[in-house]
Each structure stands twice: as C-alpha cells, then as structure tokens.
Amino acid sequence: MKDNETRLLEIKERVLAFARERDWEQFHSPKNLSMAIAAESGELLEHFLWMESADSRKIANDPEKIAKIREELADIVIYAIEFANMTDTDLAETIEKKMSHNAAKYPVDKARGRSDKYTEL
Template structure:
C-alpha cells in the first residue's frame, strides 16, 4: 500500500458519492481542522501519564485510531486535490528542519530554532 494508492481509494470513494465538488481545498482544510480538534478532545484533560497509556483503554484507543484515520484521510485527500506529492514535501521539510535544528545544538532541547543560538 502506498500513499498514492490510498489517495486513489479516497478519490474513488468520493467519486462514487459524487462528492468531488465538495472537496475543495478550503472545505478539506476545514474538515482536517475539525477532525484534528476531535483528536485533541480525547487528550484534552488527560494527565501526561494518562495520555501515555491511552491505547491501553480499548474505547479510547478505538476513538484515537478513528480520529487519526480521519485526519490522515483528509490530509491525503487535500494533497491529492492540490496535487501535492506528500512524500516529497515531507522529505523537503525534514531537510529544512535539519538545517533549522542541527543535532549538535538541538539535542534534548525543545526551544524554537530561533532560540538555539549559534
């Protein structure tokens, strides 16, 4: 299974329902934000310890899986609609972040790159 094959499955799913006209970049971005909010809601009031063990609670684990799948689906669909190669975009972003956060200066730190100093 590849990102492209998942995108095709989602495109086929939308086409079978004649939903393409609703899958604009704006609508998909809004849906992505909404689903991300639903994922955040699961963790909102958990302690750090509870959040680390959320997957050991079957009902919560199922909700986490479903919301993460929704987020992933909308992200894939939006990338497809905008013709963004997510694999290439991620590789480029990793390289950018590697320059912003050199391992020798960023290791073990959560500072923003502008605060790392030279």
C-alpha cells in the same frame, strides 16, 4: 492494508476513488478540506482534554479509547490525503522537502533532547 505493505500512492488512489464514487469532489475545495482537518484535529484533542501528559501516554493500553483516537487520526489523515489529491501535491516529495528543511532548522547537535523553537536553539 498495513503500513509495511502499502504504497502511499495506493492510499491516495483509494481516498480519491471513495470521494469520486460519492460525487464529493465538488465539496473538496482546499478551504473545505483544511477546515475539515482542523475540525477533526479538535475531535482528536478532545480525547486528551484536561489529561496529564503522563496519562496521555497510557491511553494506548485502553483498547476502547485508543480505537476512538485512531478513528480521529484516520479522519485527519484521510482529509490531508484528499487535500493532496485536490491540490495535485506529491506527498512524499513534500514531506521529504519539509524534513530536510526541519533538519536544517533543528540540527541534532543543538536540538537533541530540547523542545525549544529553532529560533531559541
């Protein structure tokens, strides 16, 4: 599977089928899935602990490190997709709404090149 040839719905269905085959839906409450997302996010953060920002950009050049980082990212995304499955959330629609909301909060003419919170623009 590659991004340019896969639909989000296909991925959602694969994640759901994986959980169903193992009878894991019983454990996949929104509470548990949100906690799993947080735990996996912490594992992703560990790869960058005490690292300078510039060094974190270079990590993609290290095949062993980036492979481990990609595994953590995949865990986060899989749990997020399963969260969407368990809460009957249309991810594409939800992301589109959030992007529109963010565009209003962070207009290009005020936010371009700045990392300030929207309340400080």
